[in-house]
Amino acid sequence: MTEPLLAIENLAVHFGTGPGSVRAVDGVSLTLERGEILAVVGESGSGKSVLSRAILRLVREPPGRLVGGHIRFEGRDIAAMSPSELRALRGDQISMIFQEPMASLNPVFTIGFQISEALRTHRSLSRRAARAEAIRLLEQVGMADAALRYDAYPNQISGGMCQRAMIAQALACRPRLLIADEPTTALDVTIQAQILALLRRLRDETHMAIILVTHNLGVVAEMADRVAVMYAGRLAEVADAQTFFAGPLHPYSRGLMASVPRIGDRVATLRAIPGVIPRGGAAAAGCTFRDRCPQAMDICRQTPPEFIQGGSRVSCWLHAGSDIAAPAAEGAAP
Amino acid sequence: MLLRYAIRRLIGAIPTLLLASMLVFLISHLAPGDPASQILGSYASPAELEQAREDMGLNAPLPVQYERWLLRAATGDLGRSINWNLPVSEMIVERLPRTAGLAVLALTISILLGVPLGIIAGVRQNRLSDRLAMLVSLLGLSVPDFVVGLLLVIVFTVQLGLLPSLGYVSFSSSPYQWALHMIMPAFALGYLMTAVTARMTRASIIENLGQEFVLSARAKGLSERRVVGVHVLKAAMIPVVTVIGINLGAVFRGAVVIEAIFAIPGIGGLMMSAISARDYPVIQGCLLVSVTIYIFVNLAVDLVYAVLDPRIRYR
Ligand SMILES: Nc1ncnc2c1ncn2[C@@H]1O[C@H](COP(=O)(O)OP(=O)(O)O)[C@@H](O)[C@H]1O
Numbered sequence A: 001m002t003e004p005l006l007a008i009e010n011l012a013v014h015f016g017t018g019p020g021s022v023r024a025v026d027g028v029s030l031t032l033e034r035g036e037i038l039a040v041v042g043e044s045g046s047g048k049s050v051l052s053r054a055i056l057r058l059v060r061e062p063p064g065r066l067v068g069g070h071i072r073f074e075g076r077d078i079a080a081m082s083p084s085e086l087r088a089l090r091g092d093q094i095s096m097i098f099q100e101p102m103a104s105l106n107p108v109f110t111i112g113f114q115i116s117e118a119l120r121t122h123r124s125l126s127r128r129a130a131r132a133e134a135i136r137l138l139e140q141v142g143m144a145d146a147a148l149r150y151d152a153y154p155n156q157i158s159g160g161m162c163q164r165a166m167i168a169q170a171l172a173c174r175p176r177l178l179i180a181d182e183p184t185t186a187l188d189v190t191i192q193a194q195i196l197a198l199l200r201r202l203r204d205e206t207h208m209a210i211i212l213v214t215h216n217l218g219v220v221a222e223m224a225d226r227v228a229v230m231y232a233g234r235l236a237e238v239a240d241a242q243t244f245f246a247g248p249l250h251p252y253s254r255g256l257m258a259s260v261p262r263i264g265d266r267v268a269t270l271r272a273i274p275g276v277i278p279r280g281g282a283a284a285a286g287c288t289f290r291d292r293c294p295q296a297m298d299i300c301r302q303t304p305p306e307f308i309q310g311g312s313r314v315s316c317w318l319h320a321g322s323d324i325a326a327p328a329a330e331g332a333a334p
Numbered sequence B: 001m002l003l004r005y006a007i008r009r010l011i012g013a014i015p016t017l018l019l020a021s022m023l024v025f026l027i028s029h030l031a032p033g034d035p036a037s038q039i040l041g042s043y044a045s046p047a048e049l050e051q052a053r054e055d056m057g058l059n060a061p062l063p064v065q066y067e068r069w070l071l072r073a074a075t076g077d078l079g080r081s082i083n084w085n086l087p088v089s090e091m092i093v094e095r096l097p098r099t100a101g102l103a104v105l106a107l108t109i110s111i112l113l114g115v116p117l118g119i120i121a122g123v124r125q126n127r128l129s130d131r132l133a134m135l136v137s138l139l140g141l142s143v144p145d146f147v148v149g150l151l152l153v154i155v156f157t158v159q160l161g162l163l164p165s166l167g168y169v170s171f172s173s174s175p176y177q178w179a180l181h182m183i184m185p186a187f188a189l190g191y192l193m194t195a196v197t198a199r200m201t202r203a204s205i206i207e208n209l210g211q212e213f214v215l216s217a218r219a220k221g222l223s224e225r226r227v228v229g230v231h232v233l234k235a236a237m238i239p240v241v242t243v244i245g246i247n248l249g250a251v252f253r254g255a256v257v258i259e260a261i262f263a264i265p266g267i268g269g270l271m272m273s274a275i276s277a278r279d280y281p282v283i284q285g286c287l288l289v290s291v292t293i294y295i296f297v298n299l300a301v302d303l304v305y306a307v308l309d310p311r312i313r314y315r
């Protein structure tokens, strides 16, 4: 088996220190293969954004703190990189797009300037060459009148167009991984579908891997090869998309399914599951979901579970008797 | 696009100018005191006074007087000083460069000091250098400029003997002497504006550092220097330019006091003497020139604004 593109091992990111600290990401392990689309799902506040930012070390310290773990990208540990190594990585080998496309672009520079800037940061290109390449990128992401739009300011184009511009900027240096943090949440339904189709097409064309953060299971069903369900800073379940939709193992995943958000739902909330996500992430011992779990048992208060069943990894005592997942190992690979 | 915006704003300034000129005209005409009796003195006969009023056009209805005055002003003729018996425009042309030089120098100091200070404080928010900078600027806000002026004189002239405390040397006769004479007044005048500019810059930098585009600028691999120095700075400069524009208006007001302390014969001093002498042509002339400058300065600020912020031009 060849080395995965990305291997996250036991990643922990906290906010603040002492008893009031928030464990936004609390021992997450994940792998990602080349060209794979991994969906990270979970309700709001479960740590999806912190996780996706932590991969590029974009969580500000302070208030955040990378407490431990490794982020191996093609064998190199991002968690141990120097600022200049990080800069060389960001936007070149790993790119990121965000939830609010309009706010993610600087309002006082043209979109063309911002795309060219990404190119010129990592490649020695002349201004003209960068402009030509940026226009080509805008065409690639389906921007009509790309040459004209090059000189447009973000407020002159729609939110969907801004997200296309952001994607063009992210693609500029042909990254091997694109992290998309709720890229369609702020967009209209039809635009949402267009952007998702664009991302899938780009994956097929360029074979880049995508981490797609969303709280919409409809989007997951549409897009993902694999699913990671996140809850209170931990992964509840990691499974193949097919396996997952055939029958999720974790009670939290089942609750997610029961709330049946379809593609186009803007706010697919999890009111189907009673209770709220514990603030501050996990208590030290036991399962983080136990207080909301309809099937909680005594043992759930004591030890955090971690099992492998079939090709899936699930953190739930209901599946005790399956293989025990080695800590910090990736259980989802068959 | 920008040119069209500029032309539109220029045309838009005309009504403002007219209104301002009307106010300037009315203020000096509704004020008590009769210019004719002032010229002729208290021993003039009623007939002589009447004749003088007729000659000066003071018997015509106000709108007619206004029209005549405005048309003459538009050609640069602001009338004759009653007190000094000189053409008002000449008096203003002689003194304006002194005030303008002082104002521009003070403003330049406030920008060159205030903006970098605000950037450093904003980027290093709540750390020692930030707190220190903000403390100094708070002092700037609470100490009146004439106190700063006097302190400067005490230190640099009286104690150290480094700088001349009084007088004025024109820039054209000796730029060096000009600077030597202007540096203290300009600093005294620019001190408050430096503080205001620094605080505004800091607040704006902090606000923009929290914007999402900063995260995405970092995510594309830009250095922190470029993120702050290009992306945050340009977005953050928009409100700072407004403050600088407001400062430009205030600087003329402040110049009046500072001119008096440092004995610089500028517009401020002229206006003060004209007011105490009830020299209406001079008062009107000074006001009209100041208001016009103010309006055009604001226009220029708005244009800089439009260059910085693309959202404005298309509104
Ligand atoms: N800058 C921050 N300061 C303090 N806590 C934060 C910060 N950013 C995120 N958190 C905390 O981390 C947790 C996860 O947040 P986030 O990753 O944004 O959730 P999601 O993206 O899944 O909605 C939340 O409890 C949130 O309060």
Ligand SMILES: [Mg+2]
Residues within 6 Å of the ligand: A048, A049, A050, A182
């Ligand atoms: Mg989020």
